[in-house]
Amino acid sequence: MSTGLALVADGLGKRYGSKWALRDCTLEIPTGSVTALVGPNGAGKTTLLQLAVGLAEPTTGSVRVLDCSPRADAQAMLPRIGFVAQEHPLYRGLTVRETLDLGRQLNPGWDEALASERIERVGLAARQKVGKLSGGQQAQVALTLALAKRPELLLLDEPVASLDPLARREFLTSVMEVVAERGITVVLSSHIVADLERVCDHLIILSHARTQLAGPIEEIVSSHRLLTGPRSDPAAVARVHNVVRASHTERQTTLLVQANGHVYDSSWELHDVDLEEIVLAYMGQREEVAA
Amino acid sequence: MIRAGWRLQRTETLVTAGMLAALALLLIPTGLQMSSAYHHDGLSACLSPNASFGCGRAVESFMSRFSGIYSLAGWFNFVPALAGVLLAAPFLLELEQGTFRLAWTQSITRGRWIAGKLGLAIGVALSAALILTLLITWWRTPFVHLQGRMGANVYDFEGTVVFGYALFPLGLAAALGAVWRRAVPALIVSFGVYVGVRVFFDSWVRQRLVAPLTATWKAKTSGPDLSHAWVLAEGPSGPSGHIIPFHIGPCFPGRPRCTLNPPGHYMHAVYHPASHFWPLQGIETAIFAGVALVLLAFAAWWTHERVA
Numbered sequence: 001m002s003t004g005l006a007l008v009a010d011g012l013g014k015r016y017g018s019k020w021a022l023r024d025c026t027l028e029i030p031t032g033s034v035t036a037l038v039g040p041n042g043a044g045k046t047t048l049l050q051l052a053v054g055l056a057e058p059t060t061g062s063v064r065v066l067d068c069s070p071r072a073d074a075q076a077m078l079p080r081i082g083f084v085a086q087e088h089p090l091y092r093g094l095t096v097r098e099t100l101d102l103g104r105q106l107n108p109g110w111d112e113a114l115a116s117e118r119i120e121r122v123g124l125a126a127r128q129k130v131g132k133l134s135g136g137q138q139a140q141v142a143l144t145l146a147l148a149k150r151p152e153l154l155l156l157d158e159p160v161a162s163l164d165p166l167a168r169r170e171f172l173t174s175v176m177e178v179v180a181e182r183g184i185t186v187v188l189s190s191h192i193v194a195d196l197e198r199v200c201d202h203l204i205i206l207s208h209a210r211t212q213l214a215g216p217i218e219e220i221v222s223s224h225r226l227l228t229g230p231r232s233d234p235a236a237v238a239r240v241h242n243v244v245r246a247s248h249t250e251r252q253t254t255l256l257v258q259a260n261g262h263v264y265d266s267s268w269e270l271h272d273v274d275l276e277e278i279v280l281a282y283m284g285q286r287e288e289v290a291a
Numbered sequence: 292m293i294r295a296g297w298r299l300q301r302t303e304t305l306v307t308a309g310m311l312a313a314l315a316l317l318l319i320p321t322g323l324q325m326s327s328a329y330h331h332d333g334l335s336a337c338l339s340p341n342a343s344f345g346c347g348r349a350v351e352s353f354m355s356r357f358s359g360i361y362s363l364a365g366w367f368n369f370v371p372a373l374a375g376v377l378l379a380a381p382f383l384l385e386l387e388q389g390t391f392r393l394a395w396t397q398s399i400t401r402g403r404w405i406a407g408k409l410g411l412a413i414g415v416a417l418s419a420a421l422i423l424t425l426l427i428t429w430w431r432t433p434f435v436h437l438q439g440r441m442g443a444n445v446y447d448f449e450g451t452v453v454f455g456y457a458l459f460p461l462g463l464a465a466a467l468g469a470v471w472r473r474a475v476p477a478l479i480v481s482f483g484v485y486v487g488v489r490v491f492f493d494s495w496v497r498q499r500l501v502a503p504l505t506a507t508w509k510a511k512t513s514g515p516d517l518s519h520a521w522v523l524a525e526g527p528s529g530p531s532g533h534i535i536p537f538h539i540g541p542c543f544p545g546r547p548r549c550t551l552n553p554p555g556h557y558m559h560a561v562y563h564p565a566s567h568f569w570p571l572q573g574i575e576t577a578i579f580a581g582v583a584l585v586l587l588a589f590a591a592w593w594t595h596e597r598v599a
Contacts, residue, residue, distance in 0.1 A: 053396050056599035074400045085392035091299060092388075098298060105295040106397035142393075149398065 006031045006153045006185040007052055011061030014047050021047040023209040025061070029187060029202065034179055036196040036217075037189035039206035040283050045189035046086055048206065049157045052187075053083045066153055079109050082146030086157040088139050092131030096124050096141060103145045115148035122174070136167025140174065147178060154178070156188040160195065172199050193276045203275070205282045212282040213258075217275060224278050227255040227268040237265065245281040256281045292399055292407040300381045300411055307374045307419050314370065315426060321360050322430040328353060329433035338436060350437060361434065364444045367427065371453055372485050374419045375460030376478045378412040382590075383468035383477055386598060405591050412461055413587070420457040424448060439519025439565050443493055446521075450572035455579025460485040462586030469590040469598070492575070498523055500574045501567050507532040507559045514558055521563040528559035 007029040014022045022044035029035050037045050050056040051063050054070030054077065063070060068077035090099060096119060104110040119126065122140045124133070130141060139159060146154060156175070160168040172195055179186055179199075190196055196203075203220055205212040213220065224244070227237065231253045234246045242258040256273060257263070263270055297304075329335070332353055337346035354361075385391045385408070395401040427448040431440075440449050447456075460481055468477035503523055508514035510527065517525070526534040563571065 050392075050599055055392060055395060078396065078400065079398040081396070083392075083396040085389065085396070087389070089389040089393050091390055091393075093302070094298070102295045102298065103397065106292065106394070106399055108398055145393070 004031050005029065006033070007063070007065050007187065009048070009051075009061065009063045012048070012051060012058055012063050013060035014044075014051060014056060015059040020209050022051070022206075025206075025211050027204055027211055027214045029185065029204075031185050032183060033202045033216075034175075034186045034200045035188070035202035035204060036193075036200035037187060037204045037206060038193055038196065038279055038283075039189075039191065039212075041191055043191075043206040043283075044209045045191075045206055046157055049083070049155050049187070049189060053081060053155060054078070055085075079107065079149065080152045082149050082151035082154040084139075084142045084146050084156045084159055087162060088142035088159070090130045090138055090142055090145075092129070094130055095126065096128050096130060096133075097126035099130055099141060099145065100126075100148070103148055107149045109150050111148045111150050114150075115144055118144045118147065118174075122170075134167070135162050136164065136170065139163060139167070139171055143171070143174060151184060153185045153187070156186070158189055158191070160190060160192065168195060175199060193279045197275050203279075205279055207283050213278075220278060221273070221275055223258055224273050225257055225259045225263060226271040226273045226277075227257060227263065228271070229253055229268040232267075237263075237268070244278075245284060292403060293411070296407045296411045299385075300378070300408075300415070303377050303380055303412075304415050306377060307415060310370055310374065311419060311422050311426070314367065314423070318426055318430045321357075325357055325430070325433050328356065329436070334433070335436065353433070354437070357434075361444070364427070364431075364448070367423070368447055368456075368489065370423055371416075371420055371457040372460050372482060372489075375416055375457045375485070376464045376482045378416050379461050379464035379468060379481070380474060380478060382408050382412060382465055383474035386469060386472055386594065387474045391594075391598065402595060405594055409465065409587055409591055412465075413458065416457040416461050417454055420453040423457075424450075424453045440568060441519065441521035441563060441565060446568070446571075447493075450568065451576040452572055452579070455576040455583065456489070458583035458587075459488075459579045462583035462590070465590035466586040466593070469593045497571065497575060498563065501563065501570050503561050503563050503567075505532060505559070505561050507557055510556050510558050514560065515562075515564075517560060517562055519565040521567075523561045523563070525560040525562070526558070528557045530557050532557070532559045534559050 005028050007027075009025050009027050012022060012025040013020060025044070025048060037048065039045050047056065051058055052065050052070060054074050057071055065077055066080050068080075070077055091102070094102065100112075100115050100119070103115065104112060119141070122137070122144075124137055124141065130138060133141065139162075143156075143159070146156075154175075159175075160171055163171060175186060175188070176199055178184065186200075188196075188200070197217065201217055202215065203217050204214040229252070231248055231251055234243050234253065234255050237243060237255060237257060241260050241263065243255055244258060245256040247254045255268075256278070332349050334346075334349060334353060336343070337350055385394065391401075391404075394404050428435075431445055431448070435445060435449075438445070440446060446452070463484060464478050464481035467481055468474055471477050498521070504515075506515045507528060507530070524534060528534045
């Protein structure tokens with residue numbers, strides 16, 4: 001990769017009818033990162049991923065994936081990406097073996113050894129009908145299909161949303177193994193934040209069809225602070241720092257800020273915040289953004 | 292792509308093959324029976340104009356013996372219709388169940404995938420039409436010798452029209468389902484529309500595709516040979532050829548054209564002679580196949596441009 005970027009979106013927007021599913025989305029995903037795309041349902045995560053793999057075409061702006069335009073250079077890009085769509089669609093009438101055969105027939109770079117080995121490792125029988133598998137097993141088949149293409153970039157749309165907590169953990173462990181073994185770039189969307197911190201090093205928060213925040217998780221966590229103090233107007237803080245969320249009780253004001261350097265005002269008590277709280281705060285901004 | 296497409300269309304192909312096999316099981320024994328009866332009774336000798344007097348009875352007994360199975364033929368019209376809509380199912384289910392998102396993110400483009408899917412469906416539909424045509428043409432040979440092939444029961448399965456009849460429901464279902472995105476309702480509606488179009492076409496359009504011939508001749512003389520023709524109208528007429536409606540029965544004032552015997556001294560007929568078979572077949576095939584290809588092209592375009 002010449003640019004060091006696996007995915008670049010520039011002013012990307014997609015409108016279905018009169019409704020914008022994604023708007024003014026500008027972001028960069030570095031090669032080798034594992035990026036979580038989080039946001040509430042309907043925030044535009046699926047749309048962004050579908051634009052990236054060429055299932056949808058942008059209404060405005062552009063997206064480049066591995067230095068390709070997903071629609072115009074589909075022939076060149078498709079073999080280099082792996083994609084698991086939401087609810088991991090599979091041909092329910094095929095067996096696991098037939099599903100892998102399909103993958104081999106449709107992908108010149110197919111890695112049969114990897115596919116068979118993975119299917120065995122997750123304990124699936126080749127003769128089982130895909131439609132009869134549990135959600136977690138189906139997700140594993142879909143992931144195997146995407147991985148055996150030997151992609152440089154793996155995009156997973158809500159891969160764990162329909163899974164129970166155990167299957168969710170197993171699935172994410174599988175993803176981590178792949179990253180560790182092969183060092184591929186991964187983008188995975190989710191509306192559940194809890195498990196992602198363990199897997200991901202980058203974060204993009206989408207809400208209300210727009211990018212709210214994007215960057216390395218470490219930086220995001222270290223730059224956000226929770227300030228508590230006597231009830232007051234946050235305007236003074238807002239002059240220096242970016243106030244993400246302000247909440248007031250009768251006597252106390254709590255601010256979640258993206259700190260611009262240190263917070264020197266001694267009237268505020270400073271606390272660290274965890275990622276989940278930051279994400280929730282940005283998601284909660286949607287009403288203000290919408291207004 | 293082709294192998295993957297075959298696997299995904301396997302059930303529909305097998306069902307189509309099964310329908311044809313069931314039909315062959317019915318037609319091959321009865322066809323052999325008819326053929327041997329035809330030769331045994333020496334009916335081919337009855338085809339010449341100066342056939343012996345006993346021929347009429349022999350032909351009649353042959354006809355009545357096989358009229359039961361013969362009248363079944365109309366039902367065979369459902370075979371190309373069912374095969375056509377059924378073969379659209381793999382394409383439509385892909386759209387309905389969202390597996391196109393899997394297929395289109397493998398290493399081949401969506402354009403190739405759509406072309407492959409529809410191409411395979413077209414290939415099987417045309418093969419089924421060919422087998423059906425050959426099978427029924429063989430089966431009907433004795434009847435065709437005796438009656439020609441202009442009757443709807445024969446015309447519908449000979450020549451080239453079956454190719455059009457198989458493609459049309461396929462195109463209809465593909466186009467409707469691509470827009471509607473619901474497979475089963477689209478298949479059912481397409482089947483219904485197909486039946487409606489066929490009934491309208493058979494009963495109204497077909498006779499107008501080529502201008503029919505007309506003939507007026509003196510009653511009790513031999514007119515044109517209508518034995519192998521598709522007769523649209525025939526009856527007593529005036530010398531100018533206008534068919535006169537008449538009643539047979541008691542005469543009383545107020546029934547001006549009433550007569551105990553047919554009135555005019557002339558007969559008139561409007562008909563398609565056997566020589567119109569290929570022009571009619573050609574035009575009808577072109578219409579059905581042409582509309583089918585337009586519908587298939589639309590389904591492919593819509594899916595390529597509008598589905599995400």
